[in-house]
Amino acid sequence: MKRQGRFEQAESGTLFLDEIGDMPAELQTRLLRVLSDGFFYRVGGHQPIKANVRVIAATHQNLEDRVKLGQFREDLFHRLNVIRLRLPPLRERREDIPLLMRHFLAKSAASLGVEAKRLSEAAMGGLVAYGFPGNVRELENLCHWLTVMAPGQTVEPVDLPPELHGRNAAVTPIPPAESGVVPQETVAPSMASGTGSWTRQLAEVAAQRLRQGETGIIDDLTREFETTLIRTALAHTGGRRVEAAHLLGLGRNTLTRKVQELGMDHVTEQE
Secondary structure (H helix, E strand, O other): OOOHHHHOOOOOOOEEEOEEEEEEOHHHHHHHHHHHHHHHOOOOOOOEEEEEOOOEEOOOHHHHHHHHHOOOOHHHHHHHHOOOOOOOOOHHHHHHHHHHHHHHHHHHHHHOOOOOOOEOOOOOOOOHOOOOOOOOOHHHHHHHHHHOOOOOOOOOOHHOOHHHHHHOOOOOOOOHHHHOOHHHHHOOOOHHHHHHHHHHHHHHHHHHHHHOOOOOOHHHHHHHHHHHHHHHHHHHHHOOOHHHHHHOOOOOOHHHHHHOOOOOOOOOOOO
């Protein structure tokens, strides 16, 4: 069976070339030849094949500038620049943010087998006001984060990552020990730097449970900690356990065992 290339697969259809501005010079030359002559060759082949394909290219870069710098062929630029459509960044189409948030929250929840989170009016207003410099990819990653990390079904402004409402992630002062909360100095420096918000909350939860006379809390908190890490990794990889295990520094079998032990079998596995 002959292996088909992209142009052959897209015969009588559309071929989408993403990030065309990063295409190596050699591939630029090959693409220009196809667009100019209307024919392409299979790898190792000698027989020209007629191409009947509509080509759509996208890039986040300024191709005119790359042409001036000699990093993109001018003749290829003019071949591609027939009909130009500008997709504005999210900061210029903020009215799309609520729809996109609902879509990606539902998608993330479905991948993890949980109920989709909802955004309060205040939280949604804050997100609409946010610039989203990373555009749709940043918004999608935020939805994954909220699905895993937001404590309730309704996301409030306080549940949003600190960087989204002007706060930095530095450690804030922790109340003194007499209040029942572990002092900041007891938190390991490697954890206190840049992640103080969650370590402070962990210290507060531990202190509260100890005041209530609970025992064996390390097992419960470790279980919650591992569950959160695994859910976050699976959300980040779209449910692909092999990739999630690699990111967590676990073996595939170890991750599978922990998923079973933690009662997370409902999480859909994707290869």
